[in-house]
Amino acid sequence: MHVRFSPEQDALRRSVAQVADRLGPQAVGQLDDGERRAKLDAAVAESGWRELRTPAEGGAPWASGVEVAIVAEELARGLADVAFLGPTLAAELRRLTGAPAADDAAETVALTGDLAALGSTVAVDAAGAAVALGVRDGHVVALSVGAELPPVDLTRPSAEVGPDAATLAALDDDAADRWAALALALTCADLVGAMRGAVELSVDYAKERRQYGTAIGSFQAVQHLLADAHVLAEGSRSVALHAAWAVDALAPRDALAAAAVAKAYCARAARTVGETAIQVHGGIGNTWECLAHVFVRRALLATDVLGGEGPNLTRVLAHHGVGDQTGAGDGLR
């Protein structure tokens, strides 16, 4: 047991943080800066981070769920408006099912309308993607990506998918569980990053904003809100790291159970932390120009991908023999 990043993992974390800090949006107004977004996308493309789950020799991925989580967390902390979740999960789906490698078209995944499972209705994290991999009748299919949908998450657009589906490969239960474990672990890391970013933003604001002649961060009422938010982010980080490790280290059903534990915890925590960020910013926090809602919106998408606390509590209980255990009991397929 050694729950610490290796030197290589530390180095990865630092380089992702540098890219996110240098090229991510520093203000809401910068979200529309296409030139900046293109530079960010080019930096991520060059890094190879989107290929972490493509198969190396023997079919194993180039990197473990932990590296995927490191990248996801730091990109979310910096509100990086760049595709990562979608391409990573598409690559994992191809790897797990033995579907042939993608041609040059950028890929993402297609989920059901409520995003709670693999499906063929909505392409998520669809910036730049031409193809979305979804599931129909137990088979992985390739769908074309259509028009963007009105965004919930201002950093990652969703899109319609076309009606025609090309069948690629069959998806068995173990592969589906393994894929869902990675998807949940990745979204947990995304939530942890969003929480850390929201806490940093709010702490900085509480140190600067003055009322009654003093910084509002000197008031215990404000301090305790921020302390609780920090603690929720730390607990989330611990459980999310375990889920990320479990993706490749445990049997598929156990990996999925670990991921469901983490997702239930992180989803609930992220909503509280996001709401705290808005509250600490006061009136400003309720304006479009404040980054607080951008964190909240990013967390809403990450929460909805394979479900938030409700579906994942159900998965956790089913794993412990309580409640609905029909089939895999997880409603992922």
Added chain:
Amino acid sequence: MDFGDSPAEAEFRQRFRAWLVDNNPGLPASSTDDDYWAGQAAWHQSLYDAGFFGLSWPTEVGGHGLPSVYDAILDEELAAAGAPPRPGLGYLVHGILEHANDDIKARFLPGLVNGRDRWCQGFSEPDAGSDLASLRTRAERDGDEYVITGHKVWTSYSDDADWCLVLARTDHEVPRHKGISAFAVAMDQPGIEQRPLKMINGITKEFGEVVFDGARVPAANMIGEPGDGWPLAMTVVSHEREPGELGYVARYRKLAKELTAAVKADPTAYDAEQVRQLGWAIVETEMLRHHVSRRLSDRLDGITHGPEGSVDKLLMTWTEQTVGHAALGIGGADHTGDGDDTWLKVYLYSRAQSVMGGTSQIQRNLIARRILGLPA
């Protein structure tokens, strides 16, 4: 990053699991039943004698000098077997290890670690709770001894204790944090009056008051130098905040397991909200287990903790109180009078966790100032 066992850790886990099969004393939880304390000393000694206690403490005081993560493995196996948690004495051991001279360490640590000597902690007073530095218990020099006068409260398990780690004021002329000294005081003497307190769930062993009225302690039993009491107290309370030190994860997992079994045994008896609360009890207990693994792993790389203990304390508190809510929902609402009230006791006991070892409000103050850097 690896949450799994190394070969040596796996061997230890198997060895402890095999030992537990024949040596689980099946005690009730300390938090719900005074009978736990009748058997706790034997359980401590049994763990020690088999080589399973004080895993991360130095060998010269009876420990095993192993990395702290072995404590996490031990706790997992205790929980899996439904065995009682290990006695959580690390805060006293660390306080003495870090602040006492070699004579004190040699005289007191082996008995504390091997479970033959029972200890309690005399810190809080009726007028010195969160504001511990305002304590008024006095220790006055009289030849080779000090004479102790004062009133201590929340001295857990004091009526079973052979020794008390007492904080007392030895110098009234210096700033209040600097005039406090620490002593190992023998409890079996005239001049010490025990007053057990009954907790809200009815147990009487956990809480106590101790009145010192002319109790005597050799000057050679002072831990550290005169005036070193405050830094020692800070070491003790910082370890008292760490779930890895206390082994509480094992207690929460055991409770969550028992609650799960209760729901599985009679699935139609519980409504959706009660089952949902069980789900949160499982989720938060697992979170805390992984958080402890992360924290104990930090120590492998030589990272010692300062204010992060307050983060751990809040996570531990929230977990215990979530388990408490599940216990209330699933087993605590029997109003017929003929039922087992164990789950009600679990719930009521959980309310102490946000007070003991420093209130949740004090932890939030520490996090805000020392971790987030918010202004005073």
